[in-house]
Amino acid sequence: MPYALTQASRSEALRLCLLCTVPNLAQGPVIRRPLAVRLAAAVDSNAWACRSLDRLREKYGPGPVLVTLLWRKGLVLLSAEDVHRVLGGTGAAFTAANKEKVAALSHFEPNGVLITADGAREGRRRFNEAALDHPAAEHRFQDAFLAAITEEARPLRAYGDLTWKKFHEVYQRIVRRVVFGDTARSDERITELRDKLRADGNWFMLHRRRHRLREELFVRSRRYLDLPEPGGLARAVRATPATPATAGTDPVAQMQHWFFAFDAAPIGAYLALGLLARHPRQAARARTDHAYLKACVLESQRLWPTSLAILRDTTEETRWPGGRTVPAGTAVIFYSSYFHRDARHLPYADRFEPEIWLDGRADADWTIAPFSRGPAECPGRNIVLFTSATLLAELLGRDWRVTSSHRLGPDRLLPRTVDHTSLRLAADSRPVSG
Numbered sequence: 001m002p003y004a005l006t007q008a009s010r011s012e013a014l015r016l017c018l019l020c021t022v023p024n025l026a027q028g029p030v031i032r033r034p035l036a037v038r039l040a041a042a043v044d045s046n047a048w049a050c051r052s053l054d055r056l057r058e059k060y061g062p063g064p065v066l067v068t069l070l071w072r073k074g075l076v077l078l079s080a081e082d083v084h085r086v087l088g089g090t091g092a093a094f095t096a097a098n099k100e101k102v103a104a105l106s107h108f109e110p111n112g113v114l115i116t117a118d119g120a121r122e123g124r125r126r127f128n129e130a131a132l133d134h135p136a137a138e139h140r141f142q143d144a145f146l147a148a149i150t151e152e153a154r155p156l157r158a159y160g161d162l163t164w165k166k167f168h169e170v171y172q173r174i175v176r177r178v179v180f181g182d183t184a185r186s187d188e189r190i191t192e193l194r195d196k197l198r199a200d201g202n203w204f205m206l207h208r209r210r211h212r213l214r215e216e217l218f219v220r221s222r223r224y225l226d227l228p229e230p231g232g233l234a235r236a237v238r239a240t241p242a243t244p245a246t247a248g249t250d251p252v253a254q255m256q257h258w259f260f261a262f263d264a265a266p267i268g269a270y271l272a273l274g275l276l277a278r279h280p281r282q283a284a285r286a287r288t289d290h291a292y293l294k295a296c297v298l299e300s301q302r303l304w305p306t307s308l309a310i311l312r313d314t315t316e317e318t319r320w321p322g323g324r325t326v327p328a329g330t331a332v333i334f335y336s337s338y339f340h341r342d343a344r345h346l347p348y349a350d351r352f353e354p355e356i357w358l359d360g361r362a363d364a365d366w367t368i369a370p371f372s373r374g375p376a377e378c379p380g381r382n383i384v385l386f387t388s389a390t391l392l393a394e395l396l397g398r399d400w401r402v403t404s405s406h407r408l409g410p411d412r413l414l415p416r417t418v419d420h421t422s423l424r425l426a427a428d429s430r431p432v433s434g
Ligand code: HEM
Pocket: 096, 113, 114, 115, 125, 128, 132, 257, 258, 259, 261, 262, 264, 265, 268, 301, 306, 307, 310, 311, 369, 370, 371, 372, 375, 376, 377, 378, 379, 380, 381, 383, 384
């Protein structure tokens, strides 16, 4: 049944802004601000955001709600049907190159496919799929990635305790090796440049463009691509033939997206390790079943999606079932962390249940979309899952305990907001048998 569109009142718009938009903007949409993440987790800000969306749905029903904040109109999705319609209609009635996203990401990847609205999008998408071997389960250079990940995991395996800082440092080296090749292993400057520009992106158009920094980032990236024998995904870029269909691709800009997007992976992986430390039955299976371990990583991304919301803009005046129209350029907001925890539809909403990723329940439901869905679905998903699961497999040779105050166990509902930066783990000295 089609659901009608309604308009939120001013006070409802203000409430949504305070409970949903402000905490997410404060935490940093492009690069996380640790203090804000800590504060948000302390008050479980996402639980408040979910409650305010629940109230809208109770009052208006499951149709989308139009919210006007100052000069910007945004359509908040509240039903699975609308999520399917919008994500599935990306590239036609809805563009992934939403105004805010373009403002944030163009600080470091001005020609990235995700923020390409014009005719170049198709070629760029095709190029990304070719270089990332999407949708194949295994990338052609997976063996080289495996060697890099296993080597980098060594220090982590030796630590008696684990902090986010240690875990993230190791993952950063892995990301540089997977994206640019082994020679980039110690190139901390390239990560520093990326992160400075991401910090600018947190301010959207309010921060001035730092062209010199971006130029330095691009020159450094190109150097890895121009090596006689490039490694990592740079090797796949070199092997991807330029065809008329991929003209205007700007491979270095595409690589910036990979380099940036990869930084969400350690958050999901580290939280998955925390969950496994508190779920011994699932940990026992994850030790021997790689597909299950990947499902654990996906489940961590469902519980705490690192892409806080998926945004689209309408490309034309769009008529909604029920007769109302919204003008071209209206933002459309799929707040995934709301749908991922919708206890009305998901009996497992606030629990760790990796099985949903193996038995078809998650795949069948478009509202569960940590890597998005439809024509702009993440083509790096399988590389991320492989990288994180391979690293975790190295660590799961030992038993881990959560030593910080995080509530990640099966005894209570999982919090809607979590602070990965203060999660601490300790390894039992005895090795796990088997
Ligand atoms: C945990 C890590 C990651 C997560 C959670 C993630 C999630 C997502 C999401 C939600 C989107 C869609 C955004 C939208 O529709 O607005 C997306 C797009 C994309 N991702 Fe990822 N991603 C991750 C890592 C990666 C990596 C490592 C790569 C490349 C190696 C990658 C490549 C891409 C590309 C190229 C797009 C744009 C697709 C398009 O516009 O057609 N992602 N990702």
